[in-house]
Amino acid sequence: MTVKLPAIHLPKPVLLVSQCLLGDPVRYDGAHKQHPAIAQHLLPHITTAALCPEVAAGMGVPRPAIRRQQMGDSEIIALASSGAALANSLLSTSQRLATHATTQTAVAAILKARSPSCGIESSPLFNPDGTILALGDGLFVQQLRKHQTHLLLVSEEQLHDAESCVYFVRLCQLALALKLNLLREDWLVYLRKANALHQLPALGLQEVVRELSGESAELHYLEPLPFIGRGKN
Numbered sequence: 001m002t003v004k005l006p007a008i009h010l011p012k013p014v015l016l017v018s019q020c021l022l023g024d025p026v027r028y029d030g031a032h033k034q035h036p037a038i039a040q041h042l043l044p045h046i047t048t049a050a051l052c053p054e055v056a057a058g059m060g061v062p063r064p065a066i067r068r069q070q071m072g073d074s075e076i077i078a079l080a081s082s083g084a085a086l087a088n089s090l091l092s093t094s095q096r097l098a099t100h101a102t103t104q105t106a107v108a109a110i111l112k113a114r115s116p117s118c119g120i121e122s123s124p125l126f127n128p129d130g131t132i133l134a135l136g137d138g139l140f141v142q143q144l145r146k147h148q149t150h151l152l153l154v155s156e157e158q159l160h161d162a163e164s165c166v167y168f169v170r171l172c173q174l175a176l177a178l179k180l181n182l183l184r185e186d187w188l189v190y191l192r193k194a195n196a197l198h199q200l201p202a203l204g205l206q207e208v209v210r211e212l213s214g215e216s217a218e219l220h221y222l223e224p225l226p227f228i229g230r231g232k233n
């Protein structure tokens with residue numbers, strides 16, 4: 001599809017990124033989860049704000065593995081090995097990180113799947129007997145949803161190749177252009193015609209992001225959008 005839209009000059013969008021995905025050894029076992037596709041295809045085009053809620057909460061590296069656990073009507077953090085309730089500052093730290101000034105400048109977050117802190121709809125909630133009750137958001141993600149409703153949330157598993165990374169960069173640039181009020185009517189007409197989800201409030205960007213890596217996702221219209229950044233993008 002030929003795109004004849006006026007170029008939009010943008011700074012690189014700020015994205016929160018789970019620190020373990022950047023190759024930093026901050027996981028409970030002292031390991032990392034560096035993600036090659038993100039490093040190669042995405043990081044050059046964004047301003048990265050790395051964070052690890054569990055390290056920020058003073059839990060140390062290495063540390064005992066933890067899990068989200070149902071306790072009556074409440075959800076607690078417990079030791080994964082025994083289910084014993086853990087008194088820690090993870091909730092207050094997650095609240096603090098979710099309302100921090102850097103977080104407010106971010107347009108998106110790339111977060112580690114299945115983590116009790118960073119998992120997006122993929123974090124297991126356990127019964128006290130160790131069986132899985134449900135999947136949901138990790139503690140930090142719960143706070144992000146509460147305090148930063150505009151953020152585009154994505155797991156690293158949705159960014160498995162160059163194409164999905166390029167599409168996500170474009171969606172982040174759109175989010176930033178929307179935030180800065182730089183999208184003229186001709187842009188809006190193009191986007192709404194290309195994908196019906198853009199008819200939704202806030203251009204439906206949250207909904208489009210959910211399509212990333214989906215088998216039926218038709219997101220090729222994003223690639224030629226004429227954004228001009230200060231870096232390579």
Ligand code: SF4
Binds near residue numbers: 018052055
């Ligand atoms: S998943 Fe989140 S809390 Fe766990 S090590 Fe990575 S950044 Fe830290």
